[in-house]
Amino acid sequence: MTDFKDLVRLDLQSLATRLATGSPAQSELGTQEWLAVVQVLTTRILRDAVELSTDDWGLVAQAYAYAVDTAIAAGDFDHREKTYRALHLSSNLLRQVPANPDIELLDPHRMTELLIRELPMPVEQARAQAEHWTTLERSEILALRIAKEFLRPGLYLAHRAYGEHLPEPLNSWERVFPSLP
Known part of the structure; x- marks a missing residue:
């Protein structure tokens, strides 16, 4: 089981790595927690954007897609x-x-x-x-x-x-x- 507080404390690289591998599963976090994950991830992407390598961008984009799609599936926002x-x-x-x-x-x-x-x-x-x-x-x-x-x-x-x-x-x-x- 994923602890939400530990998840959002991760740096961008660690958070993106977790999300890009499909972890946590949708059921491991509540609806509002998924929204918070999307917001934290977005903030970290914007903050660290100039430092990301080409490989990092692939990982970050995959993590962002997973977080947003999972938040939608959790019912927090729509298309x-x-x-x-x-x-x-x-x-x-x-x-x-x-x-x-x-x-x-x-x-x-x-x-x-x-x-x-x-x-x-x-x-x-x-x-x-x-x-x-x-x-x-x-x-x-x-x-x-x-x-x-x-x-x-x-x-x-x-x-x-x-x-x-x-x-x-x-x-x-x-x-x-x-x-x-």
Whole structure:
């Protein structure tokens, strides 16, 4: 049985090694503990990013994927939260370290593809709804806010991937971004 307090006291290398090997099992920690593991791991990745070698990044990426997927399976958050966290982590990491096409979190092209896939609506719908968002149903406003939260780090990633001239639909999303609630 894994002791949660001992687990989160581990340094990044030790924590990543444990998680990358599938330990602890989902059943060994509670739902909130899995969320805490994801948060601790994310904090340690951001703190130590500039010191990680290429081999370390493979281990850390595998550990991050396991921790997030296990937290989802434990019922603490959902796929949308996973996307939100990945976009923000990637955006913050790419402000510190070079892009790396072998590591999804460090690949602005793959992260931009994730953004496009996971946006909750087409850009045309967002543009039309943003013009009168105060009159929309709560669920429609929420979808617009989710789009904005995904775009906040996502547009940075898109510019890292494509430079100043974004392809569609990213260019249109960038134009509609300021009008989203």
